[in-house]
Amino acid sequence: MNRPSLNDLTAFMAVATHRNFRRAADSLGTAPSTLSHAMRALEERLGVRLLNRTTRSVAPTEAGMQLLAQLQPVLASLDEALNGVAEFRGAVAGTVRINAPRVAASLLVRDIVPMVAERFPEVVVDIVVEGQLIDIVASGFDAGVRLAGSIPRDMIAVPIGQPVLFVCVAAPGYLDRFGTPETPDDLARHRCIGHRMPSGKLYRWEFERAGQELVVDAGGSLILDDEELMVDAAVAGLGIAYVAGPAAEAALRDGRLRQLLAAWTPAPEAVALYYPGHRAVPPALRAFLDCVKAARGRSV
Structure with missing residues (x-):
């Protein structure tokens, strides 16, 4: 069997996760048509259908779901290995993808992002405004921001700013x-x-x-x-x-x-940034967390 490239597998994981060619293409910086052709070529190479397509949606087949489940930890481990090597460059670099509701995103832009830009100029902060509580891991985010009471228990939460009334x-x-x-x-x-x-x-x-x-x-x-x-x-x-x-x-x-x-007025509710506790923290996310903690200490 002609082994697929890492780019092919990364592209498949993006499509299977987003279940939408346009959103997956945006996350990869490519065109939806290019991604669609790549997925058909991958299926032909493997000899199995991985995605069910309609005019409005795309979803993994049973084989696609199995491949996705096995790829996620493998590619996560690869990212951790590359992040570990990157630390030897001295300067922290990379992209932090954060999912947050609009009000929380405004707090990040006002209180945290300026500090990140000053201390870690090579870190890119990519904030997606989303009102609905989502699975940040499955959706490809490094972290999310929500009211502390709504954060899944298997996540590590770091308070942001003052509790919200x-x-x-x-x-x-x-x-x-x-x-x-x-x-x-x-x-x-x-x-x-x-x-x-x-x-x-x-x-x-x-x-x-x-x-x-x-x-x-x-x-x-x-x-x-x-x-x-x-x-x-x-x-x-x-x-x-x-x-x-x-x-x-x-x-x-x-x-x-x-x-x-x-x-x-009810008691104030804490707002926190949260991230998976079962994987190594990438350097860029660690830098962002340092700024969150520093900003909180400054506001107390």
């Missing part, structure tokens, strides 16, 4: 027109801006006071799936929004929004 906010003009809610129950009489989660479900607003927890199904005429848009809608007077504090920070500071139901 979730706040209720509205524009002064809206409050002048419709009044200010005094308790979470009052929200039933207000226009609330709904938050559509990546799963498709509507987020239920959570409140807490003196040990009493309360969950509200906030309803209204507007539903959004992006916190920055929710803040913009609240500033425009379209209703009350419930968002992570950093998303509304600027608008609260300059008076475009006011915080509501402060006495019912």
Whole structure:
């Protein structure tokens, strides 16, 4: 059998992982058509179909799934070996791929990335904004950022910045027109801006006071799936929004929004960067982690 090249196997793993030729091609820096031809040539070389293709999707066959499962640890070990050699060059270099929701990505760009650029100029930080919790290993990421409570237990988590408060906010003009809610129950009489989660479900607003927890199904005429848009809608007077504090920070500071139901604000939630604990940490990721820890120490 004509043995496939490392590039062929890497390309197959990208397609089988992303299940989309365009996204796989983007991750490899090539064209989808080139990748499609390469996969057909690989299948012909091996004499077995590895991928089922339709006009809208691509998925591994049973043989493809078996090959993918066996390739992942092999290529991971190869990456570790190459990373180990790279450390002898002296300067840390490489790419760190990070998956994070929009608000967390903003925190990284503001607090961490400038430090990485200054200390490790040869490290490339590749941040993909993703609201849904994904398998970062299967999707080819070095690390992810999420609320600490939603991070899988087999991951190593490193806190980022200060814990995040979730706040209720509205524009002064809206409050002048419709009044200010005094308790979470009052929200039933207000226009609330709904938050559509990546799963498709509507987020239920959570409140807490003196040990009493309360969950509200906030309803209204507007539903959004992006916190920055929710803040913009609240500033425009379209209703009350419930968002992570950093998303509304600027608008609260300059008076475009006011915080509501402060006495019912739930305990803050820690945000953390997480990465697999079962494999060696690449030098570029280690450099990024050093900056995360340094920034946290500076903010305490």
